[in-house]
Amino acid sequence: MSAAPAVSDRSTPRWRAWLLLAPMVAWLTLFVVVPTAILIVYSFCERDEVGRVLFTFTLENYHRVLDPVYLWIFARSIGYAGLTTVICIAVGYPVAYCIGRAREEWRQRLLLLVMVPFWTSFLIRTYAWITILKQEGLLNGLLHQLSPTASPLDLLYTPTAVVIGLVYAYLPFMILPIYGSVEKLDGSLIEAAHDLGAGPLRVFSAVIIPLTLPGIAAGTLLVFVPAVGMFAITDLMGGARVPLIGNVIQNQFMQARDWPFGAALGAVFMALFAVTYWVMLKFGAGEEETPA
Amino acid sequence: MSTMVDLRGVTKRFGAFTAVNDVSLEIASGEFLTLLGPSGCGKTTLLRLMAGFDAPTVGSVWIGGEDVTQLPPYRRPVNQVFQSYALFPHLTVGENVGFGLRMQQVGQAEAAARVAEALALVSLTGLDTRRPHQLSGGQRQRVALARALVCRPKVLLLDEPLSALDAKLRRAMQLELKRLQRQLGITFVFVTHDQEEALTMSDRIAIVNAGRIEQLGTAHEIYHRPATRFAADFVGQANLLEAQLLLQDAETVQVAVTGGLELSLPLAAWPVGATTALIAVRPEKVHVAKRRARSNFYASAANRFEARIEEEIFQGATDHLVIVTATGTRLGVVVANESAFGEIFHEGDRVYCALHADDLVVVRAD
Numbered sequence: 001m002s003a004a005p006a007v008s009d010r011s012t013p014r015w016r017a018w019l020l021l022a023p024m025v026a027w028l029t030l031f032v033v034v035p036t037a038i039l040i041v042y043s044f045c046e047r048d049e050v051g052r053v054l055f056t057f058t059l060e061n062y063h064r065v066l067d068p069v070y071l072w073i074f075a076r077s078i079g080y081a082g083l084t085t086v087i088c089i090a091v092g093y094p095v096a097y098c099i100g101r102a103r104e105e106w107r108q109r110l111l112l113l114v115m116v117p118f119w120t121s122f123l124i125r126t127y128a129w130i131t132i133l134k135q136e137g138l139l140n141g142l143l144h145q146l147s148p149t150a151s152p153l154d155l156l157y158t159p160t161a162v163v164i165g166l167v168y169a170y171l172p173f174m175i176l177p178i179y180g181s182v183e184k185l186d187g188s189l190i191e192a193a194h195d196l197g198a199g200p201l202r203v204f205s206a207v208i209i210p211l212t213l214p215g216i217a218a219g220t221l222l223v224f225v226p227a228v229g230m231f232a233i234t235d236l237m238g239g240a241r242v243p244l245i246g247n248v249i250q251n252q253f254m255q256a257r258d259w260p261f262g263a264a265l266g267a268v269f270m271a272l273f274a275v276t277y278w279v280m281l282k283f284g285a286g287e288e289e290t291p292a
Numbered sequence: 293m294s295t296m297v298d299l300r301g302v303t304k305r306f307g308a309f310t311a312v313n314d315v316s317l318e319i320a321s322g323e324f325l326t327l328l329g330p331s332g333c334g335k336t337t338l339l340r341l342m343a344g345f346d347a348p349t350v351g352s353v354w355i356g357g358e359d360v361t362q363l364p365p366y367r368r369p370v371n372q373v374f375q376s377y378a379l380f381p382h383l384t385v386g387e388n389v390g391f392g393l394r395m396q397q398v399g400q401a402e403a404a405a406r407v408a409e410a411l412a413l414v415s416l417t418g419l420d421t422r423r424p425h426q427l428s429g430g431q432r433q434r435v436a437l438a439r440a441l442v443c444r445p446k447v448l449l450l451d452e453p454l455s456a457l458d459a460k461l462r463r464a465m466q467l468e469l470k471r472l473q474r475q476l477g478i479t480f481v482f483v484t485h486d487q488e489e490a491l492t493m494s495d496r497i498a499i500v501n502a503g504r505i506e507q508l509g510t511a512h513e514i515y516h517r518p519a520t521r522f523a524a525d526f527v528g529q530a531n532l533l534e535a536q537l538l539l540q541d542a543e544t545v546q547v548a549v550t551g552g553l554e555l556s557l558p559l560a561a562w563p564v565g566a567t568t569a570l571i572a573v574r575p576e577k578v579h580v581a582k583r584r585a586r587s588n589f590y591a592s593a594a595n596r597f598e599a600r601i602e603e604e605i606f607q608g609a610t611d612h613l614v615i616v617t618a619t620g621t622r623l624g625v626v627v628a629n630e631s632a633f634g635e636i637f638h639e640g641d642r643v644y645c646a647l648h649a650d651d652l653v654v655v656r657a658d
Contacts (some may be wrong), residue, residue, distance in 0.1 A: 188374050188376055188378040189378050189380060191345055191365070191372075191378065192372070192374055192378035192379075193380075193391070193395075194344075194345070194364065194366050195345075195365050195366070195370075195371055195440075196366075196371065196392035196395055196439070196440075196443065197366045197395035197396050198366055198391075198395045199364075199366050202395055206391075206394075206395075207380060210382045211381070211382055
C-alpha cells in the first residue's frame with residue numbers, strides 16, 4: 001500500500017533535482033567544458049605571423065612541448081610545487097593539529113587567524129613579501145640591527161623567494177583540510193593507543209597520521225595543483241629568473257601571441273593534473289583496502 | 293590475597309572542581325570490583341587515575357606493588373575497555389586486537405597466535421579481516437575486550453562498556469564478563485551507573501558519590517546493610533525514615549519514625565548516645581497480609597502494625613504498594629504478585645504488617 005506513493009514520491013523530484021542542478025551544469029558547460037574544448041582544438045592548430053589562429057591540423061605544438069627546454073620547466077614546476085607541498089605539510093600539520101585539538105571555544109578564533117590573510121588582496125600580500133625580502137627590506141634591516149657587520153641576504157628574485165611565496169600563498173589550503181580531519185579524530189582513540197603501550201611517537205605514526213591522511217591528501221591536492229601552475233608569484237618574487245610552466249603558458253598567450261602552443265602546454269598541464277588526481281584517488285582508496 | 297591496585301589518599305582537582313576527594317582503595321588480586329555511582333560522581337576519574345590518563349593532584353597510585361603514579365599509560369600493566377570501544381577504524385579486527393602486541397614488539401608468530409586465542413576467547417574467530425564498521429555493537433564490544441585482554445594486563449579497566457548495548461545483550465555480556473574474569477583470574481575494575489549490573493557481576497562494590505567512596509562491600513552487604521542515605525537510595529529502593537528515640541532498655545530501643553509509627557530495634561544497631569537517626573527499610577522487607585491470623589506467620593517479627601493500602605501498582609512479577617498507618621506513616625512495600633497466602637491486594641484494603649528488627653538499618657544521613 002505504501003509502496004506506490006513511495007515510488008511516485010521518488011520519481012517526482014528526479015526532474016526537480018535536474019532543475020536544481022541546471023545552473024551549475026550551465027556554469028560548468030559555459031566556463032569549463034567549452035573553454036577546455038576550445039583549448040584542445042587550438043592546441044592542434046597553427047598560427048600565422050601576427051598570431052592569428054589558423055584552423056589547420058598539426059601535431060607540431062605537442063612536438064614542441066617535448067623540447068627539453070619545456071620538459072625541464074615542467075620538471076622544475078613539479079619540483080617547486082612538490083617542495084612547496086612538503087613544506088606546507090611540515091609547517092601546516094602541527095598548526096592544524098594544535099587548532100584541531102584546542103578547546104572548542106578557541107578553535108574558531110584560531111581558525112580565523114589562519115584566514116585573516118584572505119581579507120587582503122593576494123597581490124598586496126605578495127608585494128608585502130617583496131618589501132620584507134628585498135635587499136634594503138625589513139628582514140635585512142632587522143639582521144643589520146642584530147649584527148651590523150653581516151652581509152645582507154640576497155633573497156628576492158631567487159628560487160628561495162619563490163618557494164617562500166608559494167608556501168605563504170598556499171599554507172591555509174593545507175591547514176584547513178588537515179584541521180578538518182584532526183577535529184574529527186576521536187580523542188579516545190589516542191588514549192586507547194597509549195593504553196595499549198604506544199608512546200607519543202608510535203601514537204602519532206600508527207594512529208594519528210593514518211586517520212588524518214584524508215586531510216593531508218586533500219591539502220596536497222589543493223596546494224600542489226595550483227602551485228604547479230602559479231605564475232604571479234614567480235613573476236613578482238622570482239623576477240622571471242626562475243620561470244615555471246605557468247609563466248611560460250602565460251607568455252605564449254600574452255607576449256609571444258602563440259595561442260596554439262600555449263594551448264598545447266595547457267593541455268599537457270591539465271593531463272598532468274588529471275593523472276595526479278587519479279594517483280591521489282588510487283592512493284586514498286588503496287589505504288582503505290590494504291592492511292597497513 | 294595480595295593487593296593488586298592500591299589508591300593511597302588520592303585527590304584529583306580540575307581547577308576549582310574536586311573530582312576525587314581523598315580516596316583510599318585497595319583492590320585484591322583477581323577481584324571483580326565495581327565503582328558504582330551517578331554520572332559526575334568521580335568514578336570515571338578514579339578509573340583514569342588507574343589507567344594513567346590523569347595524574348592525581350595528591351596521593352599515589354600503586355599497581356602490583358609498584359608505585360605507578362608517575363608512569364604514563366603506556367608503561368602501566370593495565371588495559372582499558374573504553375565506553376565507546378575506541379576501535380581503530382583504519383585497522384581490521386585482527387590488527388586492532390594485535391595493536392598492543394605490535395607496540396610491545398611481540399614476534400609475529402606469537403602475536404598471531406595470541407590474537408587468534410583472544411578472538412576465540414570472545415567468540416569472534418574468523419572475523420579478523422573485518423573492519424570495525426562492519427561489526428554489530430556487541431561484536432565491537434568483544435573486539436575491544438579482546439584487544440585489551442590480549443596484552444595480558446594485571447588489571448583490566450572497564451569504563452561503562454555495556455552502556456551502548458540493548459538490554460538483552462547487556463544481560464548476556466554481564467554474565468560473559470563475569471565468566472571471563474573467573475576463567476582468566478585477572479583483576480577487573482568496572483565502572484557503571486547501573487546498580488543491577490554492579491550487583492550481578494561484582495565481588496565487591498564501591499559506591500562513589502561526590503568524589504568519595506561512600507561504602508565498600510559485597511553486593512549483599514551493600515544491599516542489606518547500606519551505610520549511608522545515598523547508598524540506600526542509589527542501590528535498590530528504600531524507605532528512609534527519620535527516627536526519634538523514645539525508650540531505651542538493656543537490649544532494645546523504641547523509636548518513633550516520621551508519621552508517628554513506633555518501632556523497636558536492637559540497641560546494638562542504634563548509634564551510641566544519639567536521640568535521632570535515619571532508618572532505611574527495603575520495601576520487600578515489609579511483610580503484609582490481609583488477615584490478622586496470617587500475620588502471626590511473622591510472629592517472631594519485633595514490629596507489627598496495621599495499615600491501609602493507599603496505592604497499588606501491579607508490575608507483573610511484583611506488586612508495588614504504598615501503605616499508610618493509622619498515625620500517618622507512609623511506607624513503600626513490594627510483594628510478589630500475590631502474598632505468601634495467595635492474597636491479591638487492592639487499594640483501600642486493610643493489611644496487617646510485620647517488620648523484623650534486623651531489617652531496620654540505621655544509615656548515616658550525609
